Amino acid sequence: MTYSNLEILKVLIVDDESAICENLKSYLENIGILGTKIVDSGEKALIEMDKEEYNYVFLDLMMDGISGIETLKKIHRGHQLISVIIMTGYPSIDVVIDAMHNGAADFLVKPFRFQDIKIILEKIQKYRHLQIKNWRLNQELEDKKKVEELNIQLERKIRLQTILYNIMDSLSQINSSEEIYLYLVKKAIEFCNAEKACFMIFDKKDSSLIVLAQHGLDRMASWIKTEPIEDSLSKMTLNKDFVYSNFAEFVDNNITLDIVNRFNGLITIPFNIRGEPFGVLFVAQKEDRRSFDKEDEFILKFLAEKAALNIENIALYNNLKHSLMASLISLASAIEAKDSYTKQHSSRVTDMAIKIASQMRCNTDELEMLRSGGPIHDIGKIGINDMILNKPDRLTEDEFKSIKNHPIIGVNIISSLGLGFQELSIIRNHHERWDGKGYPDSLKEKDIPKLSRILAVADAFDAMSSNRAYRNALPFAVCIQELKNNSGTQFDPEVVEAALTVFAA
Ligand SMILES: [Fe+2]
Structure with a gap:
């Protein structure tokens, strides 16, 4: 026989006929297989196999307790690399098929000759190599499948995380x-x-x-x-x-x-x-x-x-903003109310600016900005001395210099309250001029924010067309002529054109 490492092979003989067991064990020892153990029932075989690793099992079919076939099934389920040789005195075709289906490696018909054992062991030895190779391939295949499944799960998790991140990120940029x-x-x-x-x-x-x-x-x-x-x-x-x-x-x-x-x-x-x-x-x-x-x-x-x-x-932000704006508007109105000539000035300017902006096809957001920034465009006047604000006579150079601070003072008040850039630019730049000679930044032409250019025209028109402490309201036609005369120098010509259309309506 051409076995390799026979001494390390472990064999379990499961049979309740002790004479057969002892003979078989002797024969195996003769051919060099020394690790042989004998048990007399299926139950003991299963317990033994949980304790030790065996290479071969000689299993009798007819035993007390659990049958040989049941024992075979359990061995096959738990120990796929063990070769089980069935020993039986009644080898019917049904029994053979049943045992082969349940993982038997070969049959030994009782009474058997020792050379039969030799032939079976040689056959199984060859078969074992294939069986081990096949088992390893199956293991590899299963591992590969597991890796593929894990990869699919990982991809799904990454996709899900990407979607969740995408939702969080894009929602944070939406403001309406x-x-x-x-x-x-x-x-x-x-x-x-x-x-x-x-x-x-x-x-x-x-x-x-x-x-x-x-x-x-x-x-x-x-x-x-x-x-x-x-x-x-x-x-x-x-x-x-x-x-x-x-x-x-x-x-x-x-x-x-x-x-x-x-x-x-x-x-x-x-x-x-x-x-x-x-x-x-x-x-x-x-x-x-x-x-x-x-x-x-x-x-x-x-x-x-x-x-x-x-x-x-x-909604919370809008509520907060609305209540804040309401406070600021009341504050601006209170400043205007101190002087009977400027009462309601900002509110009229806002209405006029919105009409001009609509004529210029400004979008809803821009109109909204005028609606919130217009009424408080002169909020900075809170920081100017009342004596100067309400002075009926011509202002001195220093007094005019002081008045010119009101856009910056306004921005300082508003910026600390967290309002938007558009509202800030209305307040800061409503006294800029198209020719760059305005204040506070001396911006020129389209460098001046559009809403500031619109508000500047409405602001000037309302000032001309209402009574002041130092003069009476100018007639409507004169105000219109002033707008025309100053188009392209003080005012944006496009805004003047839109204002003229609005006033002509
Ligand atoms: Fe102003």
């Missing part, structure tokens, strides 16, 4: 609620590969939903009636027929809107602000026709939560 609603719809479609999305808010007054942003829903109305349950806003439901006609997703019942609903081609995410129902996000039809999964739900809930937080922050 309207933009957030559009962002919600756009990102829901992008992150879930969906074709339709819609964001609606609840209207508490009549239990309806108002569509604020949508994509892919051509026929949908902008106002949808819901069906309230128990007069509770949180128990609003949406009619199943409505859902079917707009999202092409058949559902059995009306949809309750304060919970997440996940169907095959539709997911709805409740949108709460401070724990109160505020709206609902619908996303439908994934492009690859797959169902919305737990990951989609996680992303959309995260998106909705962060967007809700941003909307809340914007």
Whole structure:
């Protein structure tokens, strides 16, 4: 026999016939296999195999306790590299097939001759090499599969983290609620590969939903009636027929809107602000026709939560800003009220500036900036002596120098309150001139911020057309002529042109 390292091979003989066991053990020792142990039942064999590692098992089929086949199954399950040789006196074809199916390496028919053992061991020895090679290949394959699965999981985690970061980052740059609603719809479609999305808010007054942003829903109305349950806003439901006609997703019942609903081609995410129902996000039809999964739900809930937080922050900021602006406007009005001639001046200037800006097709943000910056453009006069401000006579050079500080004083007050650049530039630069001879920065032409150029024209026109301590109001026609005369020197010609159109109307 051509065994290598026979002395290190370990063999377990499992048979309740001790004579057979002893003969077999003697033979194995004769051929150099010294590590042989004998047990007389399947139970003992399994216990033994948990304690020691064996290479071969000679296993009798007919034993008390658990049968040879049951023992074989358990050995095969737990120790795949062990070669089990079945010993039986009744080798029917069924028994052979059953044993081979359950991992037997070969058969030894009782009574057996020693040369039979020799042949089987030689055969198994060859087979073992293949078996070990095959086992290693399988192990490698399994390891490779595990690595691939881990890679897929890792990629998904990276994608998820990227999406979450993207949401946090981009939301922090949005400053208006309207933009957030559009962002919600756009990102829901992008992150879930969906074709339709819609964001609606609840209207508490009549239990309806108002569509604020949508994509892919051509026929949908902008106002949808819901069906309230128990007069509770949180128990609003949406009619199943409505859902079917707009999202092409058949559902059995009306949809309750304060919970997440996940169907095959539709997911709805409740949108709460401070724990109160505020709206609902619908996303439908994934492009690859797959169902919305737990990951989609996680992303959309995260998106909705962060967007809700941003909307809340914007509302808080706006409230704060409005109350701050209201205080500043009262302060500016109080300054103007000290002089009966300048009463309501800033408010008239603001109205006029907004009309001119509209004529110049300024955008909503610019008009809003004029609306907030206009009434406080002279707020810096709080730092100027009343005697100078209300002096009926001509100002001395020093007094005029002092007056010229008011834009800078105004900016110093406002900048410490955290208002925006546009409001600051209205306050700082409303006395600049088109030809660069204004103050405080001597800016020229389009270096002067547009809103400051607009306010400068409105400011000058109101000053000319209202009574002052030192003169009466100039006639309207004279004021118009003054604007024309100073267009291109004091004033921006484009602004003058727009103002003339406004005054002619
Ligand atoms: Fe001023």
